[in-house]
Amino acid sequence: MATMRVAQVSRPRGPLEIVERPIPVPGAGWVRVKVEACGICHSDSLTKEGLFPGLQYPRVPGHEVAGVIDVVGPGVPGWQSGQRVGVGWNGGYCGYCDPCRRGSFFACVRGQTTGVTYDGGYGEYLIAPASALALMPADLPPADAAPLMCAGLTTFNALRNSGARPGDVVAVLGLGGLGHLGVQYSAKMGFHTIGIARGKDKEPLARQLGAAVYIDSQAQDPAAELLKLGGAKVILATATSGEAMSAVQGGLSVNGTLLTVGAADSMQVSPLSLLMGCRSVKGWYSGTSIDSQDTLAFSQRIGVRSMNEIYPLERVSEAYDRMMSGKARFRVVLTIGS
Numbered sequence: 001m002a003t004m005r006v007a008q009v010s011r012p013r014g015p016l017e018i019v020e021r022p023i024p025v026p027g028a029g030w031v032r033v034k035v036e037a038c039g040i041c042h043s044d045s046l047t048k049e050g051l052f053p054g055l056q057y058p059r060v061p062g063h064e065v066a067g068v069i070d071v072v073g074p075g076v077p078g079w080q081s082g083q084r085v086g087v088g089w090n091g092g093y094c095g096y097c098d099p100c101r102r103g104s105f106f107a108c109v110r111g112q113t114t115g116v117t118y119d120g121g122y123g124e125y126l127i128a129p130a131s132a133l134a135l136m137p138a139d140l141p142p143a144d145a146a147p148l149m150c151a152g153l154t155t156f157n158a159l160r161n162s163g164a165r166p167g168d169v170v171a172v173l174g175l176g177g178l179g180h181l182g183v184q185y186s187a188k189m190g191f192h193t194i195g196i197a198r199g200k201d202k203e204p205l206a207r208q209l210g211a212a213v214y215i216d217s218q219a220q221d222p223a224a225e226l227l228k229l230g231g232a233k234v235i236l237a238t239a240t241s242g243e244a245m246s247a248v249q250g251g252l253s254v255n256g257t258l259l260t261v262g263a264a265d266s267m268q269v270s271p272l273s274l275l276m277g278c279r280s281v282k283g284w285y286s287g288t289s290i291d292s293q294d295t296l297a298f299s300q301r302i303g304v305r306s307m308n309e310i311y312p313l314e315r316v317s318e319a320y321d322r323m324m325s326g327k328a329r330f331r332v333v334l335t336i337g338s
């Protein structure tokens with residue numbers, strides 16, 4: 001039987017081990033993807049550390065997958081082997097539960113999560129439901145595409161659904177894996193883009209990515225600075241610090257929204273400020289496969305790029321530790337095969 005190499009976790013908090021496994025065969029509604037690159041996302045720690053409810057081991061993490069369809073299972077209209085595709089965090093939806101019937105596919109009650117409920121992209125092949133597939137532009141290199149499947153999708157899709165219009169003040173809080181993409185998307189979408197991060201040293205990067213104004217939250221009060229600009233219609237909070245989110249909230253314009261995609265435990269909000277200005281605090285789920293497809297196409301066409309550190313699959317443990325250290329600039333990507 002033909003085998004493949006994957007990096008699996010065998011128990012909560014266990015190491016990433018490279019093992020040989022039989023290459024899986026896709027059942028009805030599923031396809032097999034030959035993986036070319038897979039991003040390492042902080043959410044992979046849910047699998048690695050056993051933090052996701054109901055996780056079964058061994059499990060292969062990885063939900064920023066870029067590859068090529070290899071085999072199409074029975075009953076999969078619209079997809080063929082040889083097509084370049086991405087697979088993201090949303091690992092497919094049923095299409096017939098109540099949330100799906102209302103168009104909220106992300107909230108599918110039978111929804112799958114790539115690298116969590118089934119094996120993900122830290123390996124040579126994975127099988128995925130057809131509903132999880134995003135078509136990838138032909139000329140987008142796999143290592144460039146991979147981080148767009150989660151970090152890119154999350155920021156692109158949040159911003160395009162934020163209600164901001166071209167010319168509106170949009171602030172991006174945090175300049176890390178998500179934020180460095182968020183600033184680019186915001187600028188390319190025509191928003192008056194404000195980068196907010198800690199320290200003067202991040203200003204050149206923020207400006208290079210497209211920020212018109214940079215606010216150093218260590219030296220300045222970010223809320224007061226935003227109000228000087230008329231207030232932010234949207235603040236995209238990519239930092240994982242609730243404290244940092246609380247500190248910018250006062251910088252929202254009337255009808256402004258603090259849109260959070262950073263997984264902080266808690267933040268302080270001022271109900272008075274919300275009600276006096278019809279302001280809101282809202283979360284955004286990254287998106288489903290068609291949103292990923294739009295993200296890839298937009299990024300390729302408009303020239304949004306993730307800054308990546310690349311590792312071969314063999315060095316997966318080192319790559320994972322690098323991501324967890326928070327020091328990577330900015331996304332860590334595994335390349336698989338040649």
Ligand SMILES: [Zn+2]
Pocket residue numbers: 041042043044063089150151
């Ligand atoms: Zn992710």
Ligand SMILES: [Zn+2]
Pocket residue numbers: 093094095096097098099100107108109110111
């Ligand atoms: Zn469903």
